[in-house]
Amino acid sequence: MKREEQLFLVIAILIGVYAGLSVVAFRVAIEWLRLVLLGSSLSPSFPRVVLVPALTGLVIAALTIGLFPAVRGSGVNQTKAALYIYDGYISFRTVVGKFVTSALAIGSGQSLGPEDPSLQIGAGLASALGRRLKLSRTHLRYIAPVGAAAGLAAAFHSPITAVLFVIEEVIGRWSAGVLGAVVLAAVSSVVTEQWFLGDQPLFRVPTYHLVHPSELLAYAALGLIGGGVSLAFVKLIAVLRPRLRQLPVPTWYIQPAIAGLLIGLVALRFPQVLGAGYDSIDQAMHDQYGWRLLAALCVTKLLATTASFTTGTPGGLFAPTLFIGAMLGGAVCAVERLMAPGVTGPIGAYVLVGMGTTFAGILRAPITSVFMIVEVSGNYSIILPVMISNTIAYLVSRRFQHVALFDLLARQDGTDLPSMEEEREAEVRAVEDAMRDPQPFTLRGDDSIDRNLDRASLAASEHFLVALSAGAWGAISRWELQAHHDQGRGSEPTSAVVVPVAKPYLYPDQSMEFALRVLRRTPVVPVVHRAKPDHLVGMLALDDVMRLKPAD
Amino acid sequence: MLVGTVPAFAITQIVVNRYRAERQRLALEWSARGQRDLASRPADAVTDFVTAMSYGSDRPTDRLLLARALVASERPAEAKAQLLGLAAEDMANGDVNLELARIAAAGGDVDEAVRYYHAAADGVWAVDAPAARREARIELARFLMSHGQQTKGQAELIGALQLDARETLDIAERVLTLDPYVERLGPRARGQRVRRALAIARARFDRCHDAWAADETVASRLDELRTRLEALEKQRPETFERSVAAVDEGLAVAFDIEKLPPGACGADSSDDRAVAAIASQHATPPR
Numbered sequence: 001m002k003r004e005e006q007l008f009l010v011i012a013i014l015i016g017v018y019a020g021l022s023v024v025a026f027r028v029a030i031e032w033l034r035l036v037l038l039g040s041s042l043s044p045s046f047p048r049v050v051l052v053p054a055l056t057g058l059v060i061a062a063l064t065i066g067l068f069p070a071v072r073g074s075g076v077n078q079t080k081a082a083l084y085i086y087d088g089y090i091s092f093r094t095v096v097g098k099f100v101t102s103a104l105a106i107g108s109g110q111s112l113g114p115e116d117p118s119l120q121i122g123a124g125l126a127s128a129l130g131r132r133l134k135l136s137r138t139h140l141r142y143i144a145p146v147g148a149a150a151g152l153a154a155a156f157h158s159p160i161t162a163v164l165f166v167i168e169e170v171i172g173r174w175s176a177g178v179l180g181a182v183v184l185a186a187v188s189s190v191v192t193e194q195w196f197l198g199d200q201p202l203f204r205v206p207t208y209h210l211v212h213p214s215e216l217l218a219y220a221a222l223g224l225i226g227g228g229v230s231l232a233f234v235k236l237i238a239v240l241r242p243r244l245r246q247l248p249v250p251t252w253y254i255q256p257a258i259a260g261l262l263i264g265l266v267a268l269r270f271p272q273v274l275g276a277g278y279d280s281i282d283q284a285m286h287d288q289y290g291w292r293l294l295a296a297l298c299v300t301k302l303l304a305t306t307a308s309f310t311t312g313t314p315g316g317l318f319a320p321t322l323f324i325g326a327m328l329g330g331a332v333c334a335v336e337r338l339m340a341p342g343v344t345g346p347i348g349a350y351v352l353v354g355m356g357t358t359f360a361g362i363l364r365a366p367i368t369s370v371f372m373i374v375e376v377s378g379n380y381s382i383i384l385p386v387m388i389s390n391t392i393a394y395l396v397s398r399r400f401q402h403v404a405l406f407d408l409l410a411r412q413d414g415t416d417l418p419s420m421e422e423e424r425e426a427e428v429r430a431v432e433d434a435m436r437d438p439q440p441f442t443l444r445g446d447d448s449i450d451r452n453l454d455r456a457s458l459a460a461s462e463h464f465l466v467a468l469s470a471g472a473w474g475a476i477s478r479w480e481l482q483a484h485h486d487q488g489r490g491s492e493p494t495s496a497v498v499v500p501v502a503k504p505y506l507y508p509d510q511s512m513e514f515a516l517r518v519l520r521r522t523p524v525v526p527v528v529h530r531a532k533p534d535h536l537v538g539m540l541a542l543d544d545v546m547r548l549k550p551a552d
Numbered sequence: 553m554l555v556g557t558v559p560a561f562a563i564t565q566i567v568v569n570r571y572r573a574e575r576q577r578l579a580l581e582w583s584a585r586g587q588r589d590l591a592s593r594p595a596d597a598v599t600d601f602v603t604a605m606s607y608g609s610d611r612p613t614d615r616l617l618l619a620r621a622l623v624a625s626e627r628p629a630e631a632k633a634q635l636l637g638l639a640a641e642d643m644a645n646g647d648v649n650l651e652l653a654r655i656a657a658a659g660g661d662v663d664e665a666v667r668y669y670h671a672a673a674d675g676v677w678a679v680d681a682p683a684a685r686r687e688a689r690i691e692l693a694r695f696l697m698s699h700g701q702q703t704k705g706q707a708e709l710i711g712a713l714q715l716d717a718r719e720t721l722d723i724a725e726r727v728l729t730l731d732p733y734v735e736r737l738g739p740r741a742r743g744q745r746v747r748r749a750l751a752i753a754r755a756r757f758d759r760c761h762d763a764w765a766a767d768e769t770v771a772s773r774l775d776e777l778r779t780r781l782e783a784l785e786k787q788r789p790e791t792f793e794r795s796v797a798a799v800d801e802g803l804a805v806a807f808d809i810e811k812l813p814p815g816a817c818g819a820d821s822s823d824d825r826a827v828a829a830i831a832s833q834h835a836t837p838p839r
Contacts (some may be wrong), residue, residue: 196564
């Protein structure tokens with residue numbers, strides 16, 4: 001391992017420590033601001049609950065437009081942009097701005113969460129650290145996702161979720177070097193955060209058990225409804241955000257305030273929509289809400305978050321997404337309990353599964369969504385309903401909304417970031433898609449050059465495989481056969497002049513990328529059976545690759 | 553950069569300590585507010601306890617009080633969920649099991665109520681465990697009898713008295729000699745038993761009256777009982793043999809006096825316990 005790679009791993013730990021510290025400070029700042037601005041009651045009094053989010057919205061807008069223009073939105077795309085566009089650069093000013101404006105927004109009751117800002121704060125700190133230590137360009141690029149994982153892990157108390165999310169949604173590939181750094185940063189940030197705030201989980205998760213196999217149908221229904229709700233949320237953002245952005249610039253100053261006012265009015269009846277809402281998720285998990293309230297909270301939170309997010313208020317979507325799913329899951333359970341009380345499990349399980357469902361449907365990170373619930377609940381047996389529900393929600397969301405939310409936001413902002421979902425879903429072309437039947441293009445090494453030249457003249461190819469001894473193959477072109485014939489060597493066996501193709505040969509399932517690397521060595525490559533290496537199943541030349549139609 | 557972590561940790565620690573202290577203060581403040589609101593404004597008490605818990609107060613006391621506030625706010629399902637969470641952490645908790653029993657009893661689920669009552673009676677209690685267990689068992693006996701399960705109720709009642717076998721036998725014998733509900737009794741014998749019950753009740757009443765005379769709220773109740781008792785004492789003995797109304801009233805007064813809360817009345821005699829046992833078994837006078 002090179003010295004810089006070793007240093008990169010050590011720096012990852014340091015990034016985790018600083019990200020953990022910043023997330024602790026961020027959480028404390030949000031809580032202090034909430035106490036100062038809204039008071040200690042969970043149901044703030046009338047003038048406060050209406051005025052505070054609105055007036056703070058004005059301050060946030062002024063800060064965002066005037067001082068910190070890069071802090072709008074959640075922070076996930078900004079981290080991706082740092083990786084793919086700006087060589088890992090995130091200004092320290094953005095870190096400060098994100099911290100201040102997001103804390104103000106969430107603390108004043110805007111319906112947003114602290115996780116995505118924590119992710120960007122972590123990425124920004126890592127970027128600043130990397131620049132200070134003068135890391136190479138490659139490491140600088142990857143340092144932002146490392147910091148992002150650290151920030152997210154500390155905010156979520158969940159290192160596995162953070163690592164998976166960053167790999168799944170930001171980096172997009174599993175590379176040993178980066179993975180090691182991401183894991184180290186995530187773990188050290190969670191340890192740091194727990195050092196100060198303890199190891200209490202975000203929610204007090206009740207025990208789960210499947211009451212009856214038929215309950216899985218209810219979870220499937222939850223997936224279906226969750227997919228629909230996710231779709232509605234993404235569509236609302238997709239439609240409203242660009243429209244609000246197109247309004248004259250002076251209106252940008254009052255948009256967060258209007259969102260705050262609307263949320264304040266909603267909070268008069270449903271104070272649970274204020275802020276991230278983890279306490280309310282905990283309440284739902286412990287059966288403290290009836291189904292009408294659960295359903296109402298699902299809808300009002302969806303609308304409140306749409307208002308906050310589309311007006312450019314800095315803050316994250318993770319917590320609201322989980323909130324919406326939790327309330328939906330609880331409502332589905334409560335309704336099922338009325339209809340089939342004997343086969344309905346504990347509501348806490350539905351709340352948990354609901355959280356994963358909307359996470360999969362809205363944020364479209366299916367693997368993260370499954371492992372997040374397992375990690376948060378500490379219960380492996382919940383994985384079955386989670387997988388069923390999340391998969392259905394994900395498929396419903398994908399079916400009717402082709403572009404994932406973060407990709408959509410990037411495109412609305414005019415940034416062409418790689419879509420991890422599209423890359424995941426892209427059809428991988430294999431050797432078998434391009435190889436051709438070898439029969440007309442194979443020659444025998446024992447036959448003379450003249451005889452093989454006659455055979456080659458009948459085939460529509462420039463390159464031929466020549467069978468040598470015991471499964472070995474050589475390659476020769478029509479032009480080479482002709483040249484040997486012209487030199488008077490036509491009676492010699494072809495094996496005397498042919499160049500053997502170096503092993504390993506290709507297999508039908510291998511990727512086109514790998515095949516192209518092999519084709520750099522030789523113009524034509526035999527494709528053999530994996531179980532019977534002597535059995536030729538095809539041949540591949542560069543022309544075959546060029547003729548291959550692109551995947552849909 | 554490494555050196556910078558030391559002051560960063562120190563500053564963060566200071567901030568977090570203040571943050572924790574503030575949260576703890578708020579948790580206690582909201583918990584105290586909840587306890588104040590519990591009796592008069594249970595709906596507000598629910599919000600108070602939820603707020604206290606949101607500031608990190610995961611104290612079982614607050615959660616139990618929240619459950620009580622939920623019951624008082626007529627939200628039994630939510631109260632039950634809260635209590636089940638507590639029970640999952642501390643299955644033997646007497647308070648929790650008793651509250652669960654009451655919710656089940658109010659919901660008409662006899663089996664579940666009995667199960668939780670038993671768990672409460674055998675459970676762990678933080679304060680005055682013997683008295684709490686006895687109360688739980690008496691409540692169970694009352695519940696069983698109100699659901700027509702006399703024998704089981706009787707058994708629970710004997711258990712509730714927490715007496716040794718000799719004392720239990722003594723009370724059982726007294727019940728046999730005092731019980732006016734025995735079907736084979738003639739009018740005369742029944743009248744005698746009613747008058748005997750009234751005499752036992754009079755002795756207890758005098759003790760209670762001396763102790764509670766200063767309490768205005770109880771005093772009016774005692775006055776009313778005294779008036780009724782004195783009216784009965786003026787009756788001729790034959791009245792209790794001939795008049796069903798006199799028997800009804802005689803037993804009602806005797807039972808009401810025996811049901812007066814213990815504690816201020818001094819130690820109950822075996823006769824008192826026997827009459828109380830009879831009273832707990834019979835909601836209505838004999839016909």
